[in-house]
Amino acid sequence: MAIKPNTAFLASYRIYVGLFFVFLAAPLVAAGVFAFNDSLFPSLPWQGFTLDWFFNDSEPKLGMFHDRRLLRGLYYSFVIASFVSLLSVFVGTCNAFLFVRCKFPAKDFFYIMMVLPLVIPGVILGISILLLASNIANGAEEALSLDLDFLRPGIVLVVLGQFSFITTITSLVIIARLRKFDASMEEAAYNLGASRARVLRTITLPFLFPAMAAAGIVAFLVSFENFNTTLFLVGSEAPLTITMYDRMVKVGSTPVLNAVSFFLMIGSALLALVSILVQRDKPQT
Amino acid sequence: MMQRDIKRLSLILLFAPFALWILLLIILPHLGMFYISLREKVGPRMYEFGLENYINFFTEPIYWNTLIRTGSMSLLVTVLALLLGFPIAYYIAKIAGNRTRGALFLMCLIPLWVSDLIRAFGWILLLRETGIISSSLQWAGLINTPIEFLYNDATVIMGLVYTVILFMIVPLVSTLDGMDDAMIEAGYNLGGNGPTVLRRIIIPYAMPGIVSGCIVVFMLTAGSYLTPILLGGKNSSWFTEQIYDQFITRYNWESGAAFGFLLLAFTSLVVWGGLKLSGQTLNSTVARS
Amino acid sequence: MQSNTENDLECIQIKKHFGSVRAVDDVSFEIPKGSFFSILGPSGCGKTTLMRMIAGFESPTSGDIRIKGKSVIGTPPNRRNVKMVFQHLALFPMMNVYENIAYGLRCAGASKDVIRTKVHDVLERISLPDVANREITQLSGGQKQRIAIARCMVLDPDVLLLDEPLGALDLKLREAMKIELKLLQHQFDTTFVYITHDQSEALVMSDNVAIMNEGKFVQIGTPQELYHNPSAAFVAGFVGDTNRWAGKVTRVEGNTVEVETEAGLAMRGSVRGAGAPGIGDRVNAFVRPEFITAEKAGGSAVQSGNGQNVIEGKVDSILFNGANSRVLVRDRAGELIEADVVLTGGAQDLKPKDDVTLSWSPEQTMSFKA
Numbered sequence: 001m002a003i004k005p006n007t008a009f010l011a012s013y014r015i016y017v018g019l020f021f022v023f024l025a026a027p028l029v030a031a032g033v034f035a036f037n038d039s040l041f042p043s044l045p046w047q048g049f050t051l052d053w054f055f056n057d058s059e060p061k062l063g064m065f066h067d068r069r070l071l072r073g074l075y076y077s078f079v080i081a082s083f084v085s086l087l088s089v090f091v092g093t094c095n096a097f098l099f100v101r102c103k104f105p106a107k108d109f110f111y112i113m114m115v116l117p118l119v120i121p122g123v124i125l126g127i128s129i130l131l132l133a134s135n136i137a138n139g140a141e142e143a144l145s146l147d148l149d150f151l152r153p154g155i156v157l158v159v160l161g162q163f164s165f166i167t168t169i170t171s172l173v174i175i176a177r178l179r180k181f182d183a184s185m186e187e188a189a190y191n192l193g194a195s196r197a198r199v200l201r202t203i204t205l206p207f208l209f210p211a212m213a214a215a216g217i218v219a220f221l222v223s224f225e226n227f228n229t230t231l232f233l234v235g236s237e238a239p240l241t242i243t244m245y246d247r248m249v250k251v252g253s254t255p256v257l258n259a260v261s262f263f264l265m266i267g268s269a270l271l272a273l274v275s276i277l278v279q280r281d282k283p284q285t
Numbered sequence: 286m287m288q289r290d291i292k293r294l295s296l297i298l299l300f301a302p303f304a305l306w307i308l309l310l311i312i313l314p315h316l317g318m319f320y321i322s323l324r325e326k327v328g329p330r331m332y333e334f335g336l337e338n339y340i341n342f343f344t345e346p347i348y349w350n351t352l353i354r355t356g357s358m359s360l361l362v363t364v365l366a367l368l369l370g371f372p373i374a375y376y377i378a379k380i381a382g383n384r385t386r387g388a389l390f391l392m393c394l395i396p397l398w399v400s401d402l403i404r405a406f407g408w409i410l411l412l413r414e415t416g417i418i419s420s421s422l423q424w425a426g427l428i429n430t431p432i433e434f435l436y437n438d439a440t441v442i443m444g445l446v447y448t449v450i451l452f453m454i455v456p457l458v459s460t461l462d463g464m465d466d467a468m469i470e471a472g473y474n475l476g477g478n479g480p481t482v483l484r485r486i487i488i489p490y491a492m493p494g495i496v497s498g499c500i501v502v503f504m505l506t507a508g509s510y511l512t513p514i515l516l517g518g519k520n521s522s523w524f525t526e527q528i529y530d531q532f533i534t535r536y537n538w539e540s541g542a543a544f545g546f547l548l549l550a551f552t553s554l555v556v557w558g559g560l561k562l563s564g565q566t567l568n569s570t571v572a573r574s
Numbered sequence: 575m576q577s578n579t580e581n582d583l584e585c586i587q588i589k590k591h592f593g594s595v596r597a598v599d600d601v602s603f604e605i606p607k608g609s610f611f612s613i614l615g616p617s618g619c620g621k622t623t624l625m626r627m628i629a630g631f632e633s634p635t636s637g638d639i640r641i642k643g644k645s646v647i648g649t650p651p652n653r654r655n656v657k658m659v660f661q662h663l664a665l666f667p668m669m670n671v672y673e674n675i676a677y678g679l680r681c682a683g684a685s686k687d688v689i690r691t692k693v694h695d696v697l698e699r700i701s702l703p704d705v706a707n708r709e710i711t712q713l714s715g716g717q718k719q720r721i722a723i724a725r726c727m728v729l730d731p732d733v734l735l736l737d738e739p740l741g742a743l744d745l746k747l748r749e750a751m752k753i754e755l756k757l758l759q760h761q762f763d764t765t766f767v768y769i770t771h772d773q774s775e776a777l778v779m780s781d782n783v784a785i786m787n788e789g790k791f792v793q794i795g796t797p798q799e800l801y802h803n804p805s806a807a808f809v810a811g812f813v814g815d816t817n818r819w820a821g822k823v824t825r826v827e828g829n830t831v832e833v834e835t836e837a838g839l840a841m842r843g844s845v846r847g848a849g850a851p852g853i854g855d856r857v858n859a860f861v862r863p864e865f866i867t868a869e870k871a872g873g874s875a876v877q878s879g880n881g882q883n884v885i886e887g888k889v890d891s892i893l894f895n896g897a898n899s900r901v902l903v904r905d906r907a908g909e910l911i912e913a914d915v916v917l918t919g920g921a922q923d924l925k926p927k928d929d930v931t932l933s934w935s936p937e938q939t940m941s942f943k944a
Contacts, residue, residue, distance in 0.1 A: 010380075017376050020369070020391075024445070027407025029334055030417060034410060043415045091302045091791065098299040113307050119500060120311075121508020121552065123525045124545045127532060128314035131321055131542055166312035188664035191629055192678035193652045202677075206668045225400030228510050228525075232532065241402050245511070248402075253409060261403040268398035276391070 012034060032265060035258035042255045053259035056214075064259045073243030077224050080239055084162045085170075085219035089212050091163075092170030096208070115172070117165040122228030129161050130232045152180045154235030165231045166222050170215035185186030210278045217275035221268055240264075290571060315549075321545035347507035348527060348544070352551060355524040356563065358438070360507040360555070364446045366453040366502050367495065369446065373458035374494075375487075379466070397451050399525035405515040408444050444516040449505050453498035460494030461487075496565045500556050507552045519574075524548055581643070582607050582765040583628065583656075583733050588637035590623055597623040598634070605733075607769065610759050612768045615786030616812070624736050624786070628767070629658045641732050652681070657669070657726030658735040662742060663718055665710045671721055672706040677728045694849045696728040699761060715743050719751055720758075721878035727762050736768045739768040740775060751788075752778050771815050777801070784807050806847050807942035810860040817866070817911050819859045820944070823851045831941055833859050837907035843939030856944040864936035866899055866913035870922075871929035882933045882935035887911065889928045903930055 034042035038050035040060060056063040064070050099111060117125065130153065137151035150156040181204070189199045228239045234242050243258055325337040342348045377389045396404060411417050412434035420432045434440055457508060468490070472482040488495070512524035531541035537563065581604040590598040597620045605611045606692050613621045626632045626640060630651035646654050657678075666674055674692055681687045697703050698722040713721065720738060726734055736755075740748045749921050756779045759766045770776050776783045777797040784794045785808070793805045804810035811818060821835035831851060834840050843859045851857050860921065871886060887903040890910060899917045902910050903923055913932055924930065 013372070013376065013380070017373060017389075020373050021392055022332070025390065027404050027411060027447070028396065028399060029407075030410045031403050031407035040457075042410055043413075043417070043420065057470050091306055094299050094302045098296075098303055102296050102299060104296060104300070110307075113311070114303070117311055119504045119556065121504060121525070123313075123510055123528055123547060124318075124549050125314075127528065127541060127545050128318040129310060130532075131538060132314040132317040134538075135317060135321070135477070160310060164306070167306055173324070182662065182664060184662060184664040185661045185666060187629075187631060188658070188660055189666070189677065190353050190631075190651050191656075191658045192725065193681035194677070195652060195681075198681060203666060203668075223713075225398075225402070227401055228508065231510070231529070241400055244402055244406075248406065248515075253406065257406060258410075261399075261406060264403060265399050270395070272398045 028265060030277040031057065031258055031261040033258075034255050035262040037255060037258075040091065042253050042258050053255045054263075061254065064181065064256050064263065067256060069243055069254070070240070070247075070260060073240035076155065076237045077239035077241070080158050081223040082219045083159045084166055084223040085216045087159070087163050088167040088170045088219045089174075089216045092174045092215055093208065093212060095167070095171040095175050096174040099175055100178045100181075112181045115168060118168045120165070122165065122226070123232070125164055126161055126229040126232035129157065133157055133160075145161055152235060153233050155237050156236075157233040158239065162223045162226050165218045165229070169222065170219050174208060174211045174217065177208055181207055208282075214279045216274040217271050221230050221271055224264070224268075312435075314341075318542045319565075321539055321544055322546050324539050326537070326539055332539075338540045339547070342542060342543060342547060351522045351527055351530050352524050352547065354522055355507055355548075356555065358442060358445075358550060359503050362449065362506045363443055363503045365446050366441065366450045367499060370450050370453040371457060371495075371499070372460055374454045377459045378461035378464075392457075393454050396447075400517075400527055401448060401509075401511045404448060405444060405512050408440075408516060409449070412440060435516060436520070437516070441517040441521055443511050444512045445509060448509065448512050449502045450457050452501045452505060456494040456497045456501075458490060460491050464490050492563060494564060496559065496563050497561060503555060503559075504552055507548065507555075580872070581605060582641065583767065584638075584640040584643075585624075586638040586640070586682060588624065588627060588639065589635045590620075590627060590632060591635045594922075596789045597881065598627070601637075601786075601789075601791050602727055603784060603791060603794055605765055608763045608765060609646070609781040610766045610768065610779055612770060612772055612780040612783045613772055613786055614783050614813075615777040619773050619786045620789040621771075621786050622737065625658070625737055625767070625769050626734070629656055629735055630653060630654050650716075655729075655732045656700055656734075656735060657729055657731040657737045658737065659722045659726060661737045661739065663739065664721040665718060665725070667710050669710070670706070671708050671710065671713070674710065674721060675725050675728050678725065682729070692728050696724045699727075700724045700758065716747055716751060716754070719743070719753075723758060725756075727764065731764065733765045733767055734762075736766060738770050738772075740770075742773075748775075749789050755779055777813070785812060787812075804846065804860075804940065807858045807944070809943065810846075810940050811858075814862060815912070816860045816862050819909075821857060821859060823853050823855045823857055826851070826853060830936055831857065833857055835859070835907075835909075837905075837909050839905065839907050840937035841884065841885075841907070841939055842881060843941035844937050845943075847942045848941045848944040851941070851943040857941045860940045861934055861938055862901060863912040864914040865934050866911065866934045868891045868903060868913040868915050868924065868930050868932050870924065871931050883936055883939065884931060885911075887930055889924050889926050889930055891926055892917070892924065901930070903932055905932075 020249040035053050036049050036051070037047055038052065039047040050061075052061045052063055054063045055065055057066040095114060099107070099114070104110075137148045140146040140148045140151075185203055185207070186199050189203045190196070194202065224239075225241060227245065230239060230242060238246070241259070244260060247257060249253070322338055323334055323336065324332040325335050327333050373393070377393070379387055383391055400466055403467070409416070413419070414431045414433040414435075416434070418434060419428075422428045423431060464487070465570040468486060469482060472486040508525060510523070510525040510529065514526060518524070525548070528541055528544045534565045584604040586602050588598055588601045589596070595618075599620075601624060608664035612623065615621045621681075622870065623632060627634050630646065631646065632648060640646070641656060643652065646656075666677065669677070675693045675696060676689045679692060684692070689691050693706065694703070697706060700723065702717060702720060702724075705717065705721070710721075722739065722754065723734070723736075740751050743751060752775055755766075755768075759779075768776070769780065780797060782794060783797055783800055785792045785800065787808050793800060793809045795803075798814050800809060804813065810816060819833070819835040819837075819839065819841075821833040823838075824834050824840070825829050829841055829845050831845055832840065837860060841859065843857075845851065868889075885905050887905040890902040891906045893900040894917060897916075899915055900912055901915050902912060904910055911932060915924060
């Protein structure tokens with residue numbers, strides 16, 4: 001404790017902090033709680049507890065686990081997020097070695113280039129990639145009568161679009177970890193008779209693994225919840241956020257959306273917890 | 286020498302993914318966007334080069350008014366996020382006990398793991414005419430008729446602050462965390478009072494975190510789409526909405542590209558100005574975290 | 575040059591240049607089997623570069639390195655039978671003690687049974703038989719040190735390199751580890767090459783010490799030789815505590831010179847090192863504090879007749895440190911001179927402001943031509 005201000009000030013400070021966390025939690029609680037309200041509308045009054053919005057298999061209270069469009073969205077989100085996190089962790093790891101271990105000209109400039117995607121608005125990333133892909137696809141079709149389907153809005157473009165800025169996040173996480181690595185550990189292993197490949201496999205990668213796992217989880221979650229970039233690149237295979245948005249705009253708010261929200265919040269919380277656990281270093285005694 | 290060859294080979298192998306990523310997904314698309322924004326459709330599959338799309342933007346007040354409005358509201362959100370978030374970050378980094386610190390920091394992060402959409406949905410359930418707040422007030426007898434809290438600028442700003450404040454708090458906590466308590470104590474010891482210590486010691490020290498938080502928050506706000514649309518309704522006049530409109534509704538990609546480029550240029554200009562004013566660089570702020 | 579298979583390690587005219595910087599400049603030495611050899615020098619003298627060349631992490635610009643008589647130039651580090659204990663030990667935090675020690679054996683493709691026997695054997699020998707399943711973070715500083723050595727020794731190296739491994743320990747533990755390292759070296763009967771900037775570590779543990787400065791070996795010898803017969807001013811100043819004067823020769827008499835220091839003090843000294851100074855030459859004179867006798871002025875008559883150097887001064891301060899206590903004496907010229915004294919706690923002890931007479935023999939006044 002750096003400062004010990006007077007108690008009245010400290011008390012009001014505490015109240016402010018408390019209120020802030022109420023403010024943070026309020027919409028999440030509101031979104032989650034109505035998943036269990038036995039009513040057709042997510043609003044007061046409370047009509048009693050139900051799990052229908054998760055498990056009921058018939059209209060009008062079709063539960064999320066029986067809603068085929070929502071399930072499809074969930075599936076696509078899962079596929080997209082898996083690809084994005086694998087790809088971005090791979091490139092992020094390469095970037096970490098590149099920026100921490102290698103010397104090359106204009107390194108600072110390239111580092112800024114690496115960070116840049118994080119501050120470009122997601123909408124712009126989405127449209128710029130859409131424009132380029134469509135133009136290439138159109139060009140190929142006209143000039144070569146090639147049908148480059150993967151460059152049309154769809155899963156591939158969504159993955160690329162999300163990958164374009166999520167890689168910055170994974171790179172920063174893995175770079176931070178690699179910077180902490182004591183390079184003499186590699187030399188020690190090499191000195192003890194290990195080959196270069198073995199040093200990488202048994203020393204460096206195990207050291208980096210927690211950061212790679214955490215980066216992968218972050219990438220997965222950010223991909224899962226992304227909306228801005230995805231919106232422009234999505235084809236017929238709409239991921240969950242897009243499906244939910246559609247539902248919200250067309251049908252209006254229904255408690256099944258609360259059920260999905262609750263489900264996603266729990267899922268994210270669990271994944272976030274895992275990412276914290278893997279990143280925690282072994283306890284000191 | 287063989288070792289040098291191996292070094293060069295590994296540099297090339299490591300550089301390749303980076304180069305492909307930046308070139309194909311960042312540089313080329315943006316160059317392409319700029320190129321397309323300079324085209325003008327004069328007939329089916331007929332294009333002319335020119336600044337027509339940009340001229341359109343400046344001659345149609347609704348467009349540039351929207352951009353100005355988006356920019357100024359984003360600045361307001363950034364300032365609010367800083368003012369509201371700084372005490373929280375300071376509390377987490379310096380005042381809370383060791384145990385509560387971690388827990389509070391995690392609680393700050395929770396909304397980060399929840400989609401914008403769900404957060405906005407939560408606010409809708411709270412604030413709409415039949416929402417929780419309105420019905421609670423009615424139930425308590427404070428108001429007689431339901432009140433619509435949604436679809437006004439104050440709500441949009443509140444929702445945006447809510448969405449982005451984490452990105453302010455997280456870098457602030459990490460910079461303040463690195464600050465030695467003894468520095469603050471020395472400040473008091475040498476005769477400073479609360480405000481002077483804050484102004485002379487804490488804020489200058491936290492400057493990289495403040496600037497980093499402000500940049501990210503400003504960019505995220507200016508580029509946000511869901512929150513203004515859902516909380517502000519159809520009349521929220523957010524610039525990203527104009528872009529979406531050009532692209533999806535009017536199918537005018539050329540003008541959409543020009544708008545996109547303008548948003549990018551405008552936000553970059555603001556960030557650049559902010560960096561110049563605060564004497565920081567992109568490398569010393571955002572890249573650090 | 576002829577190589578001798580009795581030597582575990584030979585370095586022949588090793589040079590290493592980084593651009594125009596000569597980090598290691600023409601260093602040659604040989605280390606006989608089973609000895610404790612230290613390389614002592616100030617930081618930046620090139621000792622780390624030299625060690626990294628022996629381990630194979632750097633290759634020399636020219637010269638040859640032979641281990642057991644065979645040149646290892648061109649052999650990568652993982653094929654050299656030279657093991658190294660790193661400055662911060664570089665134990666692998668993601669493995670426990672057993673895995674750390676087994677690492678090198680695994681790389682060599684030893685069978686599980688062999689590994690188990692050898693690891694337990696080496697843990698016995700460093701007297702830590704029960705730590706095999708501990709995590710690295712659960713070990714104390716001294717234990718980590720021993721595990722780092724065991725991790726190398728289990729591979730039965732020809733030479734063990736130690737790169738200032740005691741630097742990170744606190745003072746007490748460092749003192750204890752000095753003795754322990756010496757005992758371990760005896761027990762394993764392997765050649766240890768120890769680099770350090772701490773002279774007491776080098777003097778206490780080593781059979782032979784090389785003094786290194788600016789990329790060159792200045793002198794190689796036993797600790798006693800270095801202390802009592804330094805071959806150069808650098809060695810005299812670097813090894814052990816000493817009073818130092820710069821001055822000019824006023825008279826030469828065989829091996830003895832008369833020197834007038836810059837502050838105007840006259841003393842007689844013996845010529846050491848290379849080059850005989852003539853009259854008017856600049857010299858540096860060194861006298862160790864333990865060879866200077868400090869007595870209260872007006873006490874028992876000081877023998878100045880037999881050529882002793884005698885000067886008068888006033889006690890400036892007392893540096894009490896038990897048996898190693900010292901006085902700082904300010905002479906007439908205003909310089910401070912250190913002399914060892916015995917402080918018994920009685921009334922006879924020197925006190926600040928006392929007038930004292932300092933005396934020391936010309937034999938102990940080591941004078942080097944500058």
